Ligand SMILES: O=C(O)CCC(=O)C(=O)O
């Protein structure tokens with residue numbers, strides 16, 4: 001009898017512990033869902049276990065953190081002003097080489113003024129400095145909300161969280177989405193509209209040049225060649241403002257996991273703080289910030305459209321212990337309802353079709369069904 005009683009007491013005690021632990025975990029989980037900035041404001045001095053990556057995925061392992069100089073690499077830089085002049089054929093060659101070998105390049109002299117660039121970085125910083133309650137108005141766990149303040153990479157799915165908060169703004173069709181954008185800071189809408197319109201235009205001009213580098217549009221244009229360019233006029237555009245607070249133990253975590261971007265091209269603006277790395281020949285290479293330039297990233301849709309000739313590039317973000325970092329990604333693709341498929345002109349006997357058709361709905365389905373790590377979505381679109 002006595003033994004039985006103590007067993008019951010022991011059981012109810014261990015149940016209390018289990019319930020208590022569960023309640024504690026739930027409270028902590030709801031704290032993490034509020035974002036890294038909120039966590040930092042509570043005065044933490046260590047990285048909570050929720051953000052600690054397995055050793056093999058930390059920034060200083062897995063191929064090592066390298067800069068281009070150590071690897072004897074010259075990361076591609078394209079001077080946009082040369083597109084217009086007599087050097088256009090050579091610049092198109094460099095463009096093709098960058099997209100084939102690296103899946104990215106840095107773009108200088110692109111024509112978007114320093115003022116527009118400073119203003120968007122400045123207003124983004126002010127947004128993340130707002131009181132939490134103001135930012136929280138835009139918090140949503142629904143992946144495709146037109147406006148979404150969130151944290152980590154996929155906060156509904158990530159076991160380990162990443163050291164990033166973000167504000168995602170759908171930019172098209174502008175008149176529908178603008179009233180949903182944050183009304184504070186007071187100048188955010190106006191600054192972000194100017195920035196999104198100018199990056200959209202830059203994307204369209206770049207697309208024309210890149211299609212020319214693939215031999216798909218050119219001096220002898222025909223009607224079909226222009227179809228895709230016309231589709232881009234009404235294409236999708238998403239702006240993601242990323243904020244990476246400084247981190248007390250940056251070696252244990254990442255700001256963003258290795259991933260490729262979904263669309264055709266991403267025009268990425270980074271402030272002067274290092275963090276972005278691209279994967280090249282198995283190494284993680286830091287893309288040093290170049291003042292007033294864009295990092296142009298080839299996305300999954302473009303790899304599919306080019307039938308594998310241009311490569312969507314894996315990239316990730318590391319954080320540091322002294323400075324917060326801001327980046328603004330402008331992601332461009334065809335209209336959400338369009339299908340993306342390899343261009344028929346890039347398919348022949350020697351180079352058969354390598355990818356299935358895809359659309360945005362299947363991407364969203366993929367996102368809600370599994371962890372968006374590495375190149376899995378693109379892998380799922382590959383034939384054979
Ligand atoms: O912050 C960065 O440099 C990269 C951000 C990024 O990869 C993204 O928003 O898709």
Ligand SMILES: [Fe+2]
Pocket residue numbers: 259260261315329
């Ligand atoms: Fe990205």
